[in-house]
Amino acid sequence: MATNGLSFDGRRVLLSDVARLAGVAISSASAALNDRPGVSEDTRARVRAVAEGLGYVASLSAKSLSSKRAFAVGLVIHRDAEVLEADPFFGAYIAGVERAAAARGHAVVLQIAEDDAEEVRRYEELAATHRVDGVLINETMDPDPRIQLVQGLGLAAVSVNAGPDCPFPNVSQDSGPGVAEIVEHLIALGHRDIGHVSGPPGYTHTHRREDVWRSTLALAGLRPGPLFRGHFTYEAGRHAADAWLGLDTRPTAVVCVTDLCAIGFMLRLQEAGVTIPGEISVAGFDGIAMGTYVQPGLTTFRGTPRRLGEAMVTLLLDSLDRPDETVPDVVLPSGRLVLRASTGPPAS
Amino acid sequence: MATNGLSFDGRRVLLSDVARLAGVAISSASAALNDRPGVSEDTRARVRAVAEGLGYVASLSAKSLSSKRAFAVGLVIHRDAEVLEADPFFGAYIAGVERAAAARGHAVVLQIAEDDAEEVRRYEELAATHRVDGVLINETMDPDPRIQLVQGLGLAAVSVNAGPDCPFPNVSQDSGPGVAEIVEHLIALGHRDIGHVSGPPGYTHTHRREDVWRSTLALAGLRPGPLFRGHFTYEAGRHAADAWLGLDTRPTAVVCVTDLCAIGFMLRLQEAGVTIPGEISVAGFDGIAMGTYVQPGLTTFRGTPRRLGEAMVTLLLDSLDRPDETVPDVVLPSGRLVLRASTGPPAS
DNA sequence: TTGAAAGCGCTACCAT
DNA sequence: ATGGTAGCGCTTTCAA
Numbered sequence: 001m002a003t004n005g006l007s008f009d010g011r012r013v014l015l016s017d018v019a020r021l022a023g024v025a026i027s028s029a030s031a032a033l034n035d036r037p038g039v040s041e042d043t044r045a046r047v048r049a050v051a052e053g054l055g056y057v058a059s060l061s062a063k064s065l066s067s068k069r070a071f072a073v074g075l076v077i078h079r080d081a082e083v084l085e086a087d088p089f090f091g092a093y094i095a096g097v098e099r100a101a102a103a104r105g106h107a108v109v110l111q112i113a114e115d116d117a118e119e120v121r122r123y124e125e126l127a128a129t130h131r132v133d134g135v136l137i138n139e140t141m142d143p144d145p146r147i148q149l150v151q152g153l154g155l156a157a158v159s160v161n162a163g164p165d166c167p168f169p170n171v172s173q174d175s176g177p178g179v180a181e182i183v184e185h186l187i188a189l190g191h192r193d194i195g196h197v198s199g200p201p202g203y204t205h206t207h208r209r210e211d212v213w214r215s216t217l218a219l220a221g222l223r224p225g226p227l228f229r230g231h232f233t234y235e236a237g238r239h240a241a242d243a244w245l246g247l248d249t250r251p252t253a254v255v256c257v258t259d260l261c262a263i264g265f266m267l268r269l270q271e272a273g274v275t276i277p278g279e280i281s282v283a284g285f286d287g288i289a290m291g292t293y294v295q296p297g298l299t300t301f302r303g304t305p306r307r308l309g310e311a312m313v314t315l316l317l318d319s320l321d322r323p324d325e326t327v328p329d330v331v332l333p334s335g336r337l338v339l340r341a342s343t344g345p346p347a348s
Numbered sequence: 349m350a351t352n353g354l355s356f357d358g359r360r361v362l363l364s365d366v367a368r369l370a371g372v373a374i375s376s377a378s379a380a381l382n383d384r385p386g387v388s389e390d391t392r393a394r395v396r397a398v399a400e401g402l403g404y405v406a407s408l409s410a411k412s413l414s415s416k417r418a419f420a421v422g423l424v425i426h427r428d429a430e431v432l433e434a435d436p437f438f439g440a441y442i443a444g445v446e447r448a449a450a451a452r453g454h455a456v457v458l459q460i461a462e463d464d465a466e467e468v469r470r471y472e473e474l475a476a477t478h479r480v481d482g483v484l485i486n487e488t489m490d491p492d493p494r495i496q497l498v499q500g501l502g503l504a505a506v507s508v509n510a511g512p513d514c515p516f517p518n519v520s521q522d523s524g525p526g527v528a529e530i531v532e533h534l535i536a537l538g539h540r541d542i543g544h545v546s547g548p549p550g551y552t553h554t555h556r557r558e559d560v561w562r563s564t565l566a567l568a569g570l571r572p573g574p575l576f577r578g579h580f581t582y583e584a585g586r587h588a589a590d591a592w593l594g595l596d597t598r599p600t601a602v603v604c605v606t607d608l609c610a611i612g613f614m615l616r617l618q619e620a621g622v623t624i625p626g627e628i629s630v631a632g633f634d635g636i637a638m639g640t641y642v643q644p645g646l647t648t649f650r651g652t653p654r655r656l657g658e659a660m661v662t663l664l665l666d667s668l669d670r671p672d673e674t675v676p677d678v679v680l681p682s683g684r685l686v687l688r689a690s691t692g693p694p695a696s
Numbered sequence: 697t698t699g700a701a702a703g704c705g706c707t708a709c710c711a712t
Numbered sequence: 713a714t715g716g717t718a719g720c721g722c723t724t725t726c727a728a
Contacts, residue, residue, distance in 0.1 A: 015722065025699040030723060040697060057476035061418070062721035064409035065704050072457070090439065098460040102470075107479055109420070110458045112446040122450075128405035131455055234641060267641055290638060293582060293615055363706065373715040378707060388713060410705035413720045 013056045022050040033058070064130075072107040073097075073316060074132035074155075078119045078139075079112070096309025097136065104317050106133070120149060127153035134158070134316045136309075137168070141202045158316040160308065161204045169319050171311045173332040175205060175285065176212040178301035179255065181337045182283045183216040185299070186253045189345045191281065195225035195251035197240040197261055199232050209257050209285065225251035232257060237264025244280075245272055252280060252346035259284035259291045259300050266294060266342065277344035287338055297340030304335055361404045370398040381406070412478075420455040421445075421664060422480035422503075426467045426487075427460070444657025445484065452665050454481070468497060475501035482506070482664045484657075485516070489550045506664040508656065509552045517667050519659045521680040523553060523633065524560040526649030527603065529685045530631045531564040533647070534601045537693045539629065543573035543599035545588040545609055547580050557605055557633065573599035580605060585612025592628075593620055600628060600694035607632035607639045607648050614642060614690065625692035635686055645688030652683055 019029035024043055032039045032047035033056075039047075050056075064070055075097060077090070098108045109132050113119035123146070126132050134156030137146050140163075147166055150157045157168045186194050196213045199206035214224045228243050230236030237256060241264070244250060256262035262284030266276055276282055276296055284291060287302025311330050319327045367377035372391055380387045380395035387395075398404075412418055423445060425438070446456045457480050461467035471494070474480050482504030485494050488511075495514055498505045505516045534542050544561045547554035562572045576591050578584035585604060589612070592598060604610035610632030614624055624630055624644055632639060635650025659678050667675045 012721095026722085027700080027724075028698060031698095034723085036723095038697065043697080055476075057473075059413070059721055060477040060479055061409050061412035062704090063723080065407070065413050065706085066721080066723040068704075068723095070409070094458065095460050098458060102459065107457045107459070109455045110442065110446060111450065111455070112443050125405075128403075129408040131408055234637070263641060267643065270643065289582070290641075293611060293638075293642075295615065295618065360705095374706085375708075375716075376714060379714095382707085384708095386713065391713080407705055410720090411707080413722085414705080414707040416707095416720075 012059075013054045015056070015058065018047060018051045018054060018056050021054070022047045068130070069320075070130055070133050071105060072109050072132045073101055073313060074109045074111065074126045074135040075138075076111045076113055076119060076122050076126075076135060078116075079114075093138070093305040093309045096306035096311075097313050098309075100310040100313035101317075104313075106313075106317065116145075119146070123149055123153060123155065127155050133320055136160075136312050136316065137162075138312075140166070140204055142204060142207065143202075156316065156320055158312050158319070160312060161208075163204075169315050169327050169329060171308065171315055171330045171332060173303060173308055174334055175209055175301075175303070177334040178285060178303070178337070179209045179212040180216045182255055182285070182299070182301055183213055184220075185337065185339070186255070186281060186283070186343060187217075187220050187222070189253075189281065189343065190348070191251075191253040191346050192222060193225045193249070193251040193253070194222070195227065195244070195254040197228045197230055197237060197254060197256040197265060199230065199236075199257040199261075201229070205232070206257065209255075213255055225254075230257075230261065232261055234260045234264035237261035237266075238268040241265045241268035241272070244269070245274075250280065253343065254280060254282050256282065256284050259286040259288045259298060262298055262300070262342075263290060263294055266298070276342055278347060281343040281346070283343055287335065291338075291340070294342075296342045299340045299343040300338050302335045302338050304332065307332060360407075361402045363404070363406065366395060366399045366402060366404050369402070370395045416478070417668075418478055418481050419453060420457050420480045421449055421661060422457045422459065422474045422483040423486075424459045424461055424467060424470050424474075424483060426464075427462075441486070441653040441657045444654035444659075445661050446657075448658040448661035449665075452661075454661075454665065464493075467494070471497055471501060471503065475503050481668055484508075484660050484664065485510075486660075488514070488552055490552060490555065504664065504668055506660050506667070508660060509556075511552075517663050517675050517677060519656065519663055519678045519680060521651060521656055522682055523556055523649075523651070525682040526633060526651070526685070527557045527560040528564045530603055530633070530647070530649055531561055532568075533685065533687070534603070534629060534631070534691060535565075535568050535570070537601075537629065537691065539599075539601040539694050540570060541573045541597070541599040541601070542570070543575065543592070543602040545576045545578055545585060545602060545604040545613060547578065547584075547605040547609075549577070553580070554605065557603075561603055573602075578605075578609065580609055582608045582612035585609035585614075586616040589613045589616035589620070592617070593622075598628065601631070601691065602628060603631050603633075605633060607634040607636045607646060610646055610648070610690075611638060611642055614646070624690055626695060629691040629694070631691055635683065639686075639688070642690075644690045647688045647691040648686050650683045650686050652680065655680060 016026055019026045028039055029047050032044040101108050111122045113122050137157050137159040140159050140161055159166050159168045159170050161172050162170050198210045217224050228240040230240050262282055266282050284298050284300040287300050291298035291300050315330050364374055367374045376387055377395050380392040449456050459470045461470050485505050485507040488507050488509055507514050507516045507518050509520050510518050546558045565572050576588040578588050610630050614630050632646050632648040635648050639646035639648050663678050
């Protein structure tokens with residue numbers, strides 16, 4: 001049995017081999033194997049059987065050249081290696097991307113850009129060489145320069161949580177409900193002064209989470225506590241903690257924009273002798289594994305990065321399959337609240 | 349300026365366009381652009397200038413079809429999404445892989461397999477479709493089934509820390525010196541009973557680290573402390589900690605096979621009220637960011653995953669470039685000891 | 697429904 | 713050193 005793409009004599013099995021053995025023309029064999037109309041069911045079955053028996057696998061480069069499709073999707077990650085290393089979000093997301101792509105015969109081409117100029121170059125190369133059929137734009141920013149770039153390059157794409165003027169199909173997974181649930185949880189515990197450690201301006205995540213933090217408090221008749229603008233990282237959390245330590249009146253609870261940030265915040269406070277949740281309740285956002293390792297365990301809202309990756313690829317391939325129709329955007333459920341020991345009643 | 353691979357009228361710039369404008373034959377243009385001999389320096393320069401001016405980028409599928417090369421390397425990760433998520437090693441490694449590949453015009457095709465059967469299928473597909481020119485085999489096991497598989501499929505490959513009978517070029521980064529340095533550090537602190545939390549049998553990492561732990565102790569005239577066999581994970585560290593808690597005579601120091609494992613070990617002990625390093629010193633291996641987040645900070649040995657990725661790709665592409673010559677294996681320096689507060693003098 | 701043949705855009709060979 | 717041309721292995725059009 002030759003299931004490895006080699007025929008008995010070691011030569012690659014070609015479509016012409018399949019056609020010859022099945023007693024049909026090459027064009028018919030092609031149509032039969034690619035589910036194209038114009039072949040009788042009888043012929044199709046026969047061709048399939050021969051192909052199967054021979055272990056035929058079409059040459060990708062030949063397919064690509066003649067069909068002008070790459071059968072691959074691109075994923076350009078813009079991040080330094082160090083940050084990438086510490087960011088566990090990435091693993092589950094990429095797993096979703098890869099599996100959804102593989103399920104439809106596409107490969108994932110991963111690129112890493114460490115600065116803006118390099119990111120631009122990567123997209124240009126992907127477009128110029130036709131290495132991929134489309135790209136995934138993740139962590140969309142509010143006006144996002146990549147959108148114009150990618151569109152100008154003629155690349156197909158799908159974005160995540162992009163604004164309404166984004167020309168690409170979009171997958172959205174709103175973090176608003178998650179933040180609302182966290183804030184409501186803190187209010188229910190008795191907190192009245194709830195601060196927020198936010199991300200850098202420009203990011204959808206930053207604005208959305210900040211807005212919902214504020215509006216949820218307003219809905220409960222509470223004024224927003226102090227706001228610390230920082231970043232999504234561990235270090236940013238530590239800095240915010242330093243700021244918190246310098247406050248005259250300290251909030252009794254803080255909602256952090258990410259788990260990593262929350263962990264930095266917590267550990268810095270603990271180093272300064274602050275007890276959690278005794279003196280302050282801390283909540284994060286994402287649901288990374290590390291949140292279960294710290295003491296106390298981190299209350300958070302767990303998203304579904306894997307399903308996000310799957311949804312983005314599926315949407316991209318769908319839109320590629322029907323270039324005329326405009327595929328509907330996808331809305332993913334937010335995730336779910338995970339209560340751990342880092343949040344508790346205020347000291348009073 | 350048309351730097352995006354499109355000429356003025358929106359048509360793709362072809363090699364024939366470059367040749368025509370440069371006033372040479374297509375074959376000469378091809379030779380000029382690909383650094384092949386047989387063109388005068390004058391011609392080469394002229395062709396280059398025209399290509400540059402036109403923003404010419406060769407079609408990858410056409411190149412691939414005619415040259416039988418994919419200009420891509422494959423990376424098959426065998427791991428569940430959850431483990432992948434918690435494993436920060438991956439980020440730096442993949443960054444190295446990607447950057448080295450990109451520097452030589454190759455793309456990285458990332459595949460994720462969640463079980464053995466799927467892993468086999470992925471390699472088969474990569475080979476059958478000629479999607480990549482070669483693959484990176486990471487985390488080589490002692491007899492590693494992938495080696496035979498990949499070789500049988502006719503794929504080029506490079507392995508890491510493989511045994512002497514592995515047919516592929518190999519990059520080695522010995523973890524032995526690191527373990528030795530850690531053990532010596534503990535001995536210097538005054539420890540005489542030093543245990544080890546090891547990984548699963550079959551992995552090179554497991555055996556090597558275990559062996560060096562034992563031999564370094566022997567060299568100092570010490571008997572090996574208790575050995576806990578587990579896994580590379582956080583959870584495995586916790587289990588080992590439980591075992592340690594049940595011991596009659598407890599070692600005063602433990603060397604864990606990975607940082608993640610060490611962190612699990614530490615946190616479980618701390619939950620049980622054990623003080624670190626007062627009652628026990630704990631060391632890890634890898635140098636992940638999380639080791640700086642825990643309290644006390646984790647003493648460890650920091651490898652260079654990024655350079656490992658770079659070296660593997662470079663070696664693969666080198667061996668691909670000269671199929672006749674046999675390229676020499678690469679040996680990477682081990683890394684360096686990182687002392688933090690999780691190790692200290694024994695209680696006594 | 698089926699088959700023949702013309703591309704797809706390069707590389708590589710063989711003349712010149 | 714150059715230029716013509718035959719592939720590479722498919723898809724796709726167009727006749728039959």
